[in-house]
Amino acid sequence: MSDIPLSQLPVGGAGLVVRVEAPGPIGGRLADLGFLPGTPVSCLRRAPLGDPRVYELRGTQICLRSQQAVQIRVRVDG
Amino acid sequence: MEPVPAGIRLGLLGSPNSGKTTLFNALTGLRAKVGNYPGVTVERREGTAQIDGTRVEVIDLPGTYGLDAMSPDEAVVTQVLRGTAPGIAAPEGLVLTVDACSLERSLWLVAQALRLELPTCLVLTMTDELAARGGQLDLERLRAALGVPVVGVVGHRGVGLDAVRDLLRSPSSWERPVLLPPEDPAERQDWMTSVLERVVVRRPGSDRTTAAIDAVVLHPVWGSVLFATVMVFFFQLIFAWAAPAMDAIDAGVGALASASRAALGPGLLSAFVADGLIAGVGSVVIFLPQIVLVFAVLHLLEDVGYMARAAFVVDRLMGRLGLEGRAFVALLSSYACAVPGIMAARTVPSPRHRLVTILVAPLMTCSARLPVYALLIGAFVPATLAWGPLGWQGLTLLGLYVLGAVAALVAAAVLNRTVLRGESMPFILELPPYRIPPLRLWLSQVWGAASAFLRRAGTIILIASMVLWVLLSFPRMEAPAGTTESEAARLALEQSFAGRLGHAIEPAIAPLGFDWKIGVGLVASLAAREVIVATLAQVYAATEDDEVSLRDAVRADRDPRTGERVFTPATVASLLVFFVFALQCTSTLAVMRRETNSWRWPAFAFGYLLALAYGASFLTYRIVDALSS
Known part of the structure; x- marks a missing residue:
């Protein structure tokens, strides 16, 4: 088990949200989108130019730029 | 004067893609009034539904994922709901739309909305998609857990709409929650978990159709090819294919002006009617073909689910300029004409990015510049070959296009760092499942854009x-x-x-x-x-x-x-x-x-x-x- 930034989750990989480190309204907006502690999240794909990436969580698909994804810590196996 | 029977005012709230607009249109028909909230660029839409003689005014609030973390522009949503927005009466009740497949996420917004302590009812949309994905919810238990009425609908097929209409007539009689959901985020999350445990019979699986389409549409190679193809088609549509309709309007206006001149004879009145009035109306109507085409394609792509994907594909490029993927289409439209381009910026969700897009759109080389360029280049640039098959005249024209585009990109970057500086909300894009949009909704959106242009901008142009x-x-x-x-x-x-x-x-x-x-x-x-x-x-x-x-x-x-x-x-x-x-x-x-x-x-x-x-x-x-x- 180890904690990594969501931005480092490989395409096809999955983990659990540990915490959102973004300050103020940005952290609030990420919570609105379902990035809450304990939420399972997986990385579906990345854009042709590498960024942003699509994540699946809580029955939805959300695109985040690495700028935001780096502020979300996820726990992955191994 | 007889007193107008007081109607019921209801707010319609939901996250983007939750079927809110479909429900709004189904309830109010084509009678939506579109405007802006005072002081902000957020669009204000209100409509009226007549339900068995009861007048119900519906305020279609901008789509939002939550009510706490908001930019100043978005804060108008909570102001309207709390009744603190200047000049706008508070609604007497709140209708929440929630996509049945994303209940796990949307309960967060539901919890915040219930704390407004307005009579609230929940409309669970896309229940057909939930069933198709093998999911099942217990609506009776959801009603009991939330303490508010719950109706399941399939908006575009009209399933469940009668039950919704029935409900909307009397918000004062709606069941109210005994206990409000907690305000503290951690406690709110526990509340969500406990509600979900009670109401989710089976979680929906992933959407296989969407996954299969996305394997191609978002493929690193095929996705880029498709994006380029769609954009070239779109550009061609507004640049070339709108031309016959515009030429016809131009000719029609010219013929009308000549006819009026002939009928009225020489003199001031004749000149006023032909060159002032008819030409003035013509200068408004001439924009309609492009606006209708742009919005027909834009809404089709949006409703099908491709627009979000296109924004995803091109976001990296736009992000470097401080813009987001969706601004691309607005800027592309501006090559034909800044008028539909600026209107297309409505698809940019962040008000700040939308404003930057609007402010730089006039720098894109619109088709009205071409006659000017053609005259000056034709008169003064030699028609000789510069390099290979490339002539000086063509290169000059290309140079002017490039100059405009580069200026727009630089201006966007500068505006983002200066005039419109400030903490921006993060770029957020949800990829909705692919859906076949209902024809009626599509037509009403195109009509809405065209009529808004005629009424609001048309008078100023005239x-x-x-x-x-x-x-x-x-x-x-x-x-x-x-x-x-x-x-x-x-x-x-x-x-x-x-x-x-x-x-x-x-x-x-x-x-x-x-x-x-x-x-x-x-x-x-x-x-x-x-x-x-x-x-x-x-x-x-x-x-x-x-x-x-x-x-x-x-x-x-x-x-x-x-x-x-x-x-x-x-x-x-x-x-x-x-x-x-x-x-x-x-x-x-x-x-x-x-x-x-x-x-x-x-x-x-x-x-x-x-x-x-x-x-x-x-x-x-x-x-x-x-x-x-």
């Missing part, structure tokens, strides 16, 4: 074109006997307010290499950029339809005092550069006013683009003048 007609036609003078018709027109223009304005601004534009004749053209081109061609034709007493005679006239023109050519290479280059930057278009200003709900932003755009045009033209004039002497 007034502006009438004012310009007055400037160009008054004071009226009788031409001396024996002058030809074109000579008489030239004299009339020189004596007009516009002609005097041209003389008056000559000292200001002389450093750019422009004389008073170009000044008159610049004043007249405020109606639309291409008008400068017709105006110059009139100034030079050339026949308007004869391009060659105008070309020869501007080439041969010499300053009466110095005997030097008026259109030196430096002047031509300076004028071309001026047209790349300057916002010489009242229609664009009118539509900016409509979209931003204030004169502040059109004034700002006009000012910064004029400063840019002046500076760039001045430099160009000096540099080319030094090089060519």
